[in-house]
Amino acid sequence: MVAAPIPSFLGSLSTFPSYDETPHIGTRFPDKSVQLSKILKAHNSDELIKDLATLISHRGVVFFSDQDLTVDEQRELGTRLGELSGKPKSSTLHKHPISEETPELSGDISVIDSSKGIARQGYVLNRLASSGWHADITFEPVPSDYAILKIHTLPPTGGDTLWASGYEAYDRLSPAFKKFLEGLTAVHDGNGFVRYAKANGIKLQDNRGSPENTGSDLIAIHPVIRTNPVTGFKTLFVNKGFTKRIRELTPEESDNVLNYLFHHISENHDLQVRYKWSLNDIAIWDNRSTYHTATNDYEGARQGNRVVSIGEKPFFDPQSHSRREALGLSTFF
Numbered sequence: 339m340v341a342a343p344i345p346s347f348l349g350s351l352s353t354f355p356s357y358d359e360t361p362h363i364g365t366r367f368p369d370k371s372v373q374l375s376k377i378l379k380a381h382n383s384d385e386l387i388k389d390l391a392t393l394i395s396h397r398g399v400v401f402f403s404d405q406d407l408t409v410d411e412q413r414e415l416g417t418r419l420g421e422l423s424g425k426p427k428s429s430t431l432h433k434h435p436i437s438e439e440t441p442e443l444s445g446d447i448s449v450i451d452s453s454k455g456i457a458r459q460g461y462v463l464n465r466l467a468s469s470g471w472h473a474d475i476t477f478e479p480v481p482s483d484y485a486i487l488k489i490h491t492l493p494p495t496g497g498d499t500l501w502a503s504g505y506e507a508y509d510r511l512s513p514a515f516k517k518f519l520e521g522l523t524a525v526h527d528g529n530g531f532v533r534y535a536k537a538n539g540i541k542l543q544d545n546r547g548s549p550e551n552t553g554s555d556l557i558a559i560h561p562v563i564r565t566n567p568v569t570g571f572k573t574l575f576v577n578k579g580f581t582k583r584i585r586e587l588t589p590e591e592s593d594n595v596l597n598y599l600f601h602h603i604s605e606n607h608d609l610q611v612r613y614k615w616s617l618n619d620i621a622i623w624d625n626r627s628t629y630h631t632a633t634n635d636y637e638g639a640r641q642g643n644r645v646v647s648i649g650e651k652p653f654f655d656p657q658s659h660s661r662r663e664a665l666g667l668s669t670f671f
């Protein structure tokens with residue numbers, strides 16, 4: 339069988355110049371004449387933003403160069419991406435448990451700072467660089483659909499971010515292993531943030547973007563294989579940052595299977611994309627079907643603002659297809 343080419347998912351965004359960073363993950367709009375602030379105000383903004391959500395969900399992560407988007411506009415975009423792609427009415431923007439409200443920034447803006455806070459909780463200097471792979475806030479019962487990160491302070495070089503595709507991670511598993519994982523559930527634990535809050539005198543945020551995301555025990559149970567409702571594709575939904583235990587297995591079985599899956603994600607560099615930031619670039623990713631990790635190879639300041647929106651409660655639809663199956667791409671077995 340001749341494999342089909344990877345189709346375009348640009349829709350109404352096809353009027354803007356763009357290219358795919360790799361075959362399986364990442365699309366970039368390199369031209370700074372393409373401004374998200376203009377897309378928000380366009381006469382057909384609903385169509386453009388809905389198509390952007392579809393593109394992000396298919397391509398995992400999408401990059402925009404040198405953006406003038408304000409934090410208010412970043413919140414608006416985070417809200418509309420989910421609304422136009424069908425998220426539940428009760429889902430709004432996430433307030434990170436250790437997000438500190440300031441006169442300038444409310445709790446629904448996460449400050450990503452190289453010296454402290456969300457991006458540094460649990461960071462240990464002498465660990466493998468690959469130990470940082472995660473998807474955002476999977477410790478919430480209703481976790482994130484999209485995240486938007488704008489980096490406004492950068493070191494002269496370094497500080498790249500990597501993303502990996504959960505669709506492709508699923509597709510690379512053997513049919514027997516896929517079947518074994520489907521229907522299993524895993525514990526996701528974010529209580530490292532509770533300890534960080536206690537140690538640093540930070541008040542834990544409650545009511546974190548969904549009526550279900552409440553309380554101070556940051557534990558959730560999610561399917562190991564999940565269906566992304568926007569694409570309908572199956573994705574591997576465990577991440578090294580937060581997934582601690584597959585409930586249906588013995589502790590040793592769980593440790594070994596999770597360890598295998600974390601290596602499967604971090605060692606297959608052909609399901610990853612690495613982005614080298616310029617000032618005021620924006621990345622938007624789908625937290626349901628990608629993982630990401632920062633690169634701590636620099637000295638000095640690096641800072642950005644992030645909006646994380648809440649999506650739907652994760653589910654597995656046994657009728658859903660893998661990405662390669664659905665797109666008619668070659669398969670491994």
Ligand SMILES: O=C(O)CCC(=O)C(=O)O
Nearest residue numbers: 450457474487499632644
């Ligand atoms: O600093 C980065 O590159 C990414 C930090 C991160 O994990 C996030 O913004 O969700």
Ligand SMILES: [Fe+2]
Nearest residue numbers: 472473474630
């Ligand atoms: Fe993150």
